[in-house]
Amino acid sequence: MAFVLADNVSESSITVGTGDFELAGAITGYKAFGDVLADGDTTEYAIRGGTEWETGLGTYDADTNTLARTEVYESSNGDVAVDWPAGTKTVTITPLADSTLNRHRNLSELTDKAAARSNLLVKATPQIFTSGGHTAVAADRGNVLTFTTVAQTVPLTAAATLGSDWFVDVVAFDVAVTIDPNSTELVDGASTLIIPPGHSCRVWCTATAFRTNLVTSALMPVGEAKGDGWRVISGSPTEIDFTGLTAGEYVLKIDGVRPATDDSSLRMRVQTGGSTWQTTGYGYQAQILGSGGSYANYTATGDSHTASIGLTQFHGATISVGNAAGEGACGEVKFNPGDTNIGRAFRFESHWYRPDVSLIEARGTGQYGSNIAVTGIRLFWSPTTPIAFANVGRVGLFKYRD
Incomplete structure (x- = not known):
């Protein structure tokens, strides 16, 4: 219609x-x-x-x-x-001079502003939501939906019901807003779309799916209720898991985390089949560089761990991550969970600080060798377990847009 x-x-x-x-x-x-x-x-x-x-x-x-x-x-x-x-x-x-689309085009001659807003699909007062979200329905066509105070969700009525000429403008004023299409329908090719705080976009219907003009980063956050993709470390967890992964290019970002126990190594494992965390079958190779303190002009190659992919422990525990204030690890891990045709490879860059003013950097590639699609990744501290995360820093998982 x-x-x-x-x-x-x-x-x-x-x-x-x-x-x-x-x-x-x-x-x-x-x-x-x-x-x-x-x-x-x-x-x-x-x-x-x-x-x-x-x-x-x-x-x-x-x-x-x-x-x-x-x-x-x-x-x-x-x-x-x-x-x-x-x-x-x-x-x-025939197009008509008195068309409902044209009759108020000359705004200088308006006497009925309410009628003009209606004919031009301009709402007199944008709707503002501070909690609970809002289900977008046919009557919202042309409206401006603004969300503030807490992260909220916008469920969309079925595309066939809304029709191909339906659209709304969504403003994520200071919180993340999740666009959630009906049933198995998609928005920009995904099951949901998160509009980051401070962004806005138009959502329009094609009668079978939804599209937007959202332009932010090429990366979109994955899996956090907060909506920006970051998980702030709290509660002294011994493991940090991201599960439910599907095919696509991912980036795991690590920002200022440190162990509760001195001289620990940050490592990573994969989940397969939606439930099994693998403890064997890994390998990696890395180049390590040091600067300042005891490790000025230091170079080495990474150790090999078959039980996990090591992101920070190389050449023995003496240059692993400490638990003192000011110490901590940062970095990125890039990967594609893939399918059953090839083994899984992970490219990583990490750096961490030592109390003697050393800065250690590692760049390398790790692999889980079995031909099984990865459904989750886990960060944890080693060599002894369980070692808790100190309640500082954050980690986040992001996925490149298709």
Whole structure:
């Protein structure tokens, strides 16, 4: 159901009275209404018969090949529906000077501002939501939905119900907003879309899915209720897990984490099959560089651990991560969980500080060798377990947009 204008469309009719017009076939050299309109589409029409005439907005019924006179704009009958007498009339699709899309285009001549807002799809007052989210429905078409105070979700009504001409503008004023399509429908090719705090976008319907014009980073956050992708370390966890991964390019970001126990190594394991954390089958190779303190101009290669991928422990525990204030590890791990065809590879860069003013940097590649798709990744401290995370820093998982 859409508003449609088309050139060279005209049919004859012998309809009488004030009811719907039965279309009797295209006039020679013209197209029929059914050639350009689908059932339920609206269009602007002009009807002429003898000295009578009428213009307005009509709704097409494909089953009966009739045009309902939904709204009469002007007519020879005092701008109301003409009571048509017997005889042949012509019914033509044409854009009209008094169109509902054009009648308030000259804003300098407006006297009815409320009517102008309605015709131009401008709402008088944007809707503001501070909690609970808002389900977007057909009546929201053209509205501005603003969200503030706490992170919220916008469930979308089914695309087929909203139709291909539906849209809303969503403003994530100072919180993250999650766009959640109906059932298995997608938004920008994904099951949900998070609008970061301070961003806004238009969400429009294609009748089968939803698209947006959101432009932020190429990375989108994964899996955190807070909505920005970061998990702030609290509660002294011994493991930090990200699960439910699917194919795609991911980046795990590590920002200022440190162990509760001195001289520990930050390591990573993978989950397969949605439940099994693998403790064997790993390998990696890394180049380590040091600067300052005891490790000025230091170079070495990484140790090999088959039980996990080591992100910070190399050449013995003496240059692992300490638990003193000011110490901590940062870095990134890039990977694709993939499928069952190849082993999983992880590219990482990490750096950490030592109390003797040393800065250690490692760059390398790790791999889980079995041909099983990865469904989760886990960060933990070693060599002894369990070692808790100190309640500082944060980690986040992000995925590149398709």
